Amino acid sequence: MIEELRLRNFEGFKDEKINFTGGLNLITGRNSVGKTTILDAIVYSLFGSVPSVENRLLVRRERGVRDMETYLRFRSPVNGSRVEVMRFAELRRNRFATKEAKLIIDGAEVQVEGVEDLRRRITRLIGVGYRAFNWIIYSRQGRLNEILEPRREDMDAILQITLLREISEQLNIVIRDLRRTESEYRMIKVQLIPLREERVNELQREVDELNEELKELRSGLKLGEDPAVKILLRKARELEEAKATLLEAINSKKSILARYGLKNLESVKRESERLAERLKDLEAELRSIEGEVKELRDEEAKVFGELKVLEDGHRVRLELKMEGVARCPTCGQKIDEQTLSSIIEDEELRIA
Missing domain, CATH: 1.20.5 (Single alpha-helices involved in coiled-coils or other helix-helix interfaces)
Structure with a gap:
C-alpha cells in the first residue's frame, strides 16, 4: 500500500506532498491538472523511468530549474516491510542524470549499487517487474487499444512469461550472490580461520610465559620475607635514590656548562x-x-x-x-x- 509521495520539480509539480489512505484512493480533476503526473511519479520512484516518456522531460520546465527529487513510501505486499525510495536527478547539458538513489527498509538504509540494483531490489519487494507492472498494474492514458489488441511481446508480459524471465534473471542474480558468498566462506575457512588459530596459539604461549613469570615473582616474594633480604632491598633502594640524585646533579652541571658554552x-x-x-x-x-x-x-x-x-x-x-x-x-x-x-x-x- 502506498502511504506518501513527495515531489520537487517533477513535471508540473514544484513542491508537493501527497498522503494516501488505506483502501481505494480516488484522484479526480480537470484535464492537465496533474492526475497522470502523480501516477507517473509513482512509477518513476519505483523503477527510475516512465514508459513512453524521456526522463529529461520529467524535470519541471521552468527557467533555472535543473534538479528534481522524488520520495515514495509504501508497504511491501511481499513481506509487509515499510519501504522508502528517494531519487535525486539533474539536467546536465540537457541530459538527464541520476545524482543519488536511496533505499530505506524499516528505517535502515540499504546500500544499493546504482539504479539497476535499486530496480532489482524494488522488484523483489513488490513481487513484479517493470514491464509487468506497466501492463498489469498501471496503464497510461491512450493505451487502452494496446491492452485490448496487444502485441506478441506484450501478451508475454500479460501472461507473465516475461515475468518468468525476470524471475529467472533474479534467480541467476541470487545464484551469483550465493557463489560469491561461498567464495568468501572458502577464503575465511582457508585463510582467516588458520590465522585465528595461530593467533590463539600465540596468545596461549604468552599466557604460559606470564604464568612462569608469576611463579618466579611469588618465589621472590617468599624470599623477600627474610630480614637480611629486606635490609638488602632497603640498601638497594637507597643506592638507586643516590644514583638518581647524582645523575640529576650531573645533568644540572652539564646544562649549566652548555648554557655558557663550556665543556668541562x-x-x-x-x-x-x-x-x-x-x-x-x-x-x-x-x-x-x-x-x-x-x-x-x-x-x-x-x-x-x-x-x-x-x-x-x-x-x-x-x-x-x-x-x-x-x-x-x-x-x-x-x-x-x-x-x-x-x-x-x-x-x-x-x-x-
Whole structure:
C-alpha cells in the first residue's frame, strides 16, 4: 500500500506532498491538472523511468530549474516491510542524470549499487517487474487499444512469461550472490580461520610465559620475607635514590656548562681566570676615567668662577652706561663712553 509521495520539480509539480489512505484512493480533476503526473511519479520512484516518456522531460520546465527529487513510501505486499525510495536527478547539458538513489527498509538504509540494483531490489519487494507492472498494474492514458489488441511481446508480459524471465534473471542474480558468498566462506575457512588459530596459539604461549613469570615473582616474594633480604632491598633502594640524585646533579652541571658554552671544569677554570684579568683591566680603566672626570669637574668649577666674575663686572658696566657715569665705581678711574661700550661688547663675546 502506498502511504506518501513527495515531489520537487517533477513535471508540473514544484513542491508537493501527497498522503494516501488505506483502501481505494480516488484522484479526480480537470484535464492537465496533474492526475497522470502523480501516477507517473509513482512509477518513476519505483523503477527510475516512465514508459513512453524521456526522463529529461520529467524535470519541471521552468527557467533555472535543473534538479528534481522524488520520495515514495509504501508497504511491501511481499513481506509487509515499510519501504522508502528517494531519487535525486539533474539536467546536465540537457541530459538527464541520476545524482543519488536511496533505499530505506524499516528505517535502515540499504546500500544499493546504482539504479539497476535499486530496480532489482524494488522488484523483489513488490513481487513484479517493470514491464509487468506497466501492463498489469498501471496503464497510461491512450493505451487502452494496446491492452485490448496487444502485441506478441506484450501478451508475454500479460501472461507473465516475461515475468518468468525476470524471475529467472533474479534467480541467476541470487545464484551469483550465493557463489560469491561461498567464495568468501572458502577464503575465511582457508585463510582467516588458520590465522585465528595461530593467533590463539600465540596468545596461549604468552599466557604460559606470564604464568612462569608469576611463579618466579611469588618465589621472590617468599624470599623477600627474610630480614637480611629486606635490609638488602632497603640498601638497594637507597643506592638507586643516590644514583638518581647524582645523575640529576650531573645533568644540572652539564646544562649549566652548555648554557655558557663550556665543556668541562677545566674550561670553567680558564674562563674564570680570563674574566678575573678582564675585571682588573676594567677596574684600572674605571680609576683612570674617575681621575679624568675629577680634573674635568675642577676645570668646570674654575670656568664657572671666572664666568661669574665676568658676568658681575659686565652687569656693573651696563649699569654705568645706562646711568651715564664717567668714572669706575671700584677704582675711581675716568672712563669715556666709547671705551665703556668697547669693553661691554668684548665681555658679551666672551660670555657667549
